Amino acid sequence: MSEYDDDRELYYLGNEPDYAASVLASGFRAAPELDFAVGDLDDFNFEPFVTAAPRGQTSRTASLLQSSGLLQVDEFQRLVELKRDESSESGTYSPVGLRSLEYVTTPNENLICAICTSPFIKPVELNCQHIFCEECLYDHLKSGIQSASLCPKCRDPIESLCPTSRLLTQLLDELEVVCPNEPCGCKTLHKRYTIHDHVSSYCDFENVPCPAADCERFIPRRLLNGECLHSQLECDECEDLMMEMELEVRVLPTISYSISLTRQQDHIKNKCPSGLLCCKHCALNLRRGDLAEHHARDCEKIPISCRGRIIGCPITGPRQFVNEHMKTCPIALMAPHIQEQNERQSKLQAETSQIRSQLIDLETKFDELEASFKQLSTSIKRERRQSLATGGTVSASRVEELTGRLDELALDHNSRIDNATSENARMHMNFVNESLRNQQQFHTFNATLTVMRNQLNMLSSLRATGNNANNTTNAANAVNAANSGSSGIGLDSVRREPPKL
Amino acid sequence: MALPKRIIKETERLMAEPVPGISAVPHEDNLRYFDVTIDGPSQSPYEQGTFKLELFLPDDYPMTPPKVRFLTKIYHPNIDKLGRICLDVLKSNWSPALQIRTILLSIQALLGAPNPDDPLANDVAKRWKEDQNAAIQTARDWTTQYAKK
Ligand SMILES: [Zn+2]
Ligand SMILES: [Zn+2]
Ligand SMILES: [Zn+2]
Numbered sequence: 282m283s284e285y286d287d288d289r290e291l292y293y294l295g296n297e298p299d300y301a302a303s304v305l306a307s308g309f310r311a312a313p314e315l316d317f318a319v320g321d322l323d324d325f326n327f328e329p330f331v332t333a334a335p336r337g338q339t340s341r342t343a344s345l346l347q348s349s350g351l352l353q354v355d356e357f358q359r360l361v362e363l364k365r366d367e368s369s370e371s372g373t374y375s376p377v378g379l380r381s382l383e384y385v386t387t388p389n390e391n392l393i394c395a396i397c398t399s400p401f402i403k404p405v406e407l408n409c410q411h412i413f414c415e416e417c418l419y420d421h422l423k424s425g426i427q428s429a430s431l432c433p434k435c436r437d438p439i440e441s442l443c444p445t446s447r448l449l450t451q452l453l454d455e456l457e458v459v460c461p462n463e464p465c466g467c468k469t470l471h472k473r474y475t476i477h478d479h480v481s482s483y484c485d486f487e488n489v490p491c492p493a494a495d496c497e498r499f500i501p502r503r504l505l506n507g508e509c510l511h512s513q514l515e516c517d518e519c520e521d522l523m524m525e526m527e528l529e530v531r532v533l534p535t536i537s538y539s540i541s542l543t544r545q546q547d548h549i550k551n552k553c554p555s556g557l558l559c560c561k562h563c564a565l566n567l568r569r570g571d572l573a574e575h576h577a578r579d580c581e582k583i584p585i586s587c588r589g590r591i592i593g594c595p596i597t598g599p600r601q602f603v604n605e606h607m608k609t610c611p612i613a614l615m616a617p618h619i620q621e622q623n624e625r626q627s628k629l630q631a632e633t634s635q636i637r638s639q640l641i642d643l644e645t646k647f648d649e650l651e652a653s654f655k656q657l658s659t660s661i662k663r664e665r666r667q668s669l670a671t672g673g674t675v676s677a678s679r680v681e682e683l684t685g686r687l688d689e690l691a692l693d694h695n696s697r698i699d700n701a702t703s704e705n706a707r708m709h710m711n712f713v714n715e716s717l718r719n720q721q722q723f724h725t726f727n728a729t730l731t732v733m734r735n736q737l738n739m740l741s742s743l744r745a746t747g748n749n750a751n752n753t754t755n756a757a758n759a760v761n762a763a764n765s766g767s768s769g770i771g772l773d774s775v776r777r778e779p780p781k782l
Numbered sequence: 783m784a785l786p787k788r789i790i791k792e793t794e795r796l797m798a799e800p801v802p803g804i805s806a807v808p809h810e811d812n813l814r815y816f817d818v819t820i821d822g823p824s825q826s827p828y829e830q831g832t833f834k835l836e837l838f839l840p841d842d843y844p845m846t847p848p849k850v851r852f853l854t855k856i857y858h859p860n861i862d863k864l865g866r867i868c869l870d871v872l873k874s875n876w877s878p879a880l881q882i883r884t885i886l887l888s889i890q891a892l893l894g895a896p897n898p899d900d901p902l903a904n905d906v907a908k909r910w911k912e913d914q915n916a917a918i919q920t921a922r923d924w925t926t927q928y929a930k931k
């Protein structure tokens with residue numbers, strides 16, 4: 282609905298110290314001279330200590346109602362409009378939207394307006410005795426629908442209206458409401474007639490204008506100390522970082538006060554490289570900028586795995602523990618050698634493929650050579666035939682020469698083939714030996730590994746059954762025993778020399 | 783514009799204590815727009831049918847009535863081809879004391895008591911007056927055809 286609805290005030294809020302007395306004086310029934318509800322339209326010129334005297338003498342708008350008692354519809358509308366104009370002209374700071382208040386308990390249904398379905402705000406009674414909020418009734422009369430001139434409850438024509446019983450307004454005043462700044466952290470409860478005072482003058486969580494003359498921002502009342510808190514600052518911790526540190530407490534209704542931080546707090550807590558942090562593994566306090574290195578090298582509690590993981594050691598845990606474990610873990614000790622072995626093997630594989638390609642190269646060259654040799658011999662034969670046929674035009678010396686060249690080529694060819702073959706054989710031998718050696722070594726390591734794995738399993742099961750209290754030394758002993766003792770496959774094979782070329 | 787407290791309250795109550803045979807669920811992105819279903823009342827030609835409607839609360843609700851329309855095809859003298867409903871409380875007889883729940887109950891009642899003397903769909907009303915049995919049979923057929931549960 283219109284903004285006006287939410288900005289409505291309780292016009293009788295805190296204005297009437299002698300309220301109870303006047304209730305008693307006037308009895309519990311509605312009477313024309315009563316000074317509240319519709320008639321009490323003058324919020325701003327109210328004089329508090331006049332209840333003993335007739336209100337009409339001090340309040341312009343109240344007297345208007347008093348003289349008429351019963352209001353006709355058009356008079357009522359005029360009065361409401363007059364009041365709206367007044368409050369918009371005076372620009373009254375009115376933070377409480379009464380219609381959106383949360384009530385602590387569900388109010389009695391006799392206190393509920395059928396139009397807004399909330400407890401009445403400034404109730405008025407129609408000639409049919411049905412009661413509605415002043416605003417709700419005004420909006421209904423102005424709605425422009427066909428039935429706007431009828432009572433929304435009984436459809437009797439609306440002719441006149443009057444203030445309701447003081448008892449009703451008193452019951453409404455006593456209703457307990459939650460402070461509208463509850464989402465920002467104010468957990469207080471108030472009688473409805475005091476909520477306006479609480480929010481406009483006391484509530485710590487209400488946003489009020491910044492006290493600085495040239496600043497147009499708002500801050501929560503609890504942070505008011507006479508100064509503007511919206512200035513730009515520089516971080517004390519990190520020298521080179523200039524940043525905006527407006528104190529901007531987020532008081533959006535959805536964010537609870539407990540997590541609202543000033544930007545400065547937010548910067549130091551979440552971004553500043555000099556801000557202190559707590560390592561989540563070892564609880565050591567560190568500067569944010571040093572955290573990565575601490576995790577990579579120093580932190581004793583950060584979980585890591587045993588170096589032997591690549592060949593099957595399952596041990597993981599805090600760095601301190603795993604470091605201790607690796608001192609005695611045979612798999613961890615083996616790991617670097619295995620790794621070296623793996624590297625060497627892949628290097629050999631590369632060499633082999635290189636040799637293979639050289640071999641193919643040689644073979645093609647050999648084929649080419651053979652082809653040219655064949656060609657040459659056929660051309661010689663042809664030439665010889667020709668010389669015979671033409672009757673010796675080819676001199677003997679020419680034949681001689683050709684034959685010599687042929688011999689030369691044949692010689693060259695043979696030597697080349699010899700060369701290639703021997704080279705090839707040598708390389709092949711080399712390769713075979715090398716891989717043999719590697720294979721042997723690999724088997725050796727594998728065997729050792731198996732033994733150690735068995736040992737390890739045995740040790741873990743021993744530890745599990747609780748037979749051994751001092752596990753590290755026992756593990757070491759067991760490993761030593763394994764190395765020197767019965768299952769010496771690994772060591773034996775290590776000692777065995779690979780065949781030499 | 784914030785949703786008025788009254789609409790929030792009405793929605794909460796529709797969810798917490800639904801009316802038997804009627805459901806109204808607001809759209810997540812527009813809390814003034816409701817998907818509505820109404821079961822045809824027993825002993826009526828609309829028995830066994832479930833009818834879909836849309837309901838929209840205008841900005842000045844509850845000062846003006848909600849806008850309601852049938853989405854499911856229905857053969858009824860007071861409901862026209864476009865699903866518009868001829869019901870006094872939705873127009874001249876609206877009162878801000880009425881609520882979504884009361885309006886939907888009125889519509890359900892209208893299904894149980896067609897009124898061919900105040901028609902919106904003239905051809906339907908005419909047939910309803912001339913040959914009521916045939917008209918009711920058509921209403922039944924349409925219910926089976928379009929409003930199957
Ligand atoms: Zn109301
Ligand atoms: Zn009435
Ligand atoms: Zn408060």
Ligand SMILES: [Zn+2]
Pocket residue numbers: 491492493496497498508509510511
């Ligand atoms: Zn400021």
Ligand SMILES: [Zn+2]
Pocket residue numbers: 516517518519522548549553554555556
């Ligand atoms: Zn910093």
Ligand SMILES: [Zn+2]
Pocket residue numbers: 560561562563564565575576579580581582583
């Ligand atoms: Zn650490």
Ligand SMILES: [Zn+2]
Pocket residue numbers: 587588589590594595596606607610612613
């Ligand atoms: Zn290990």
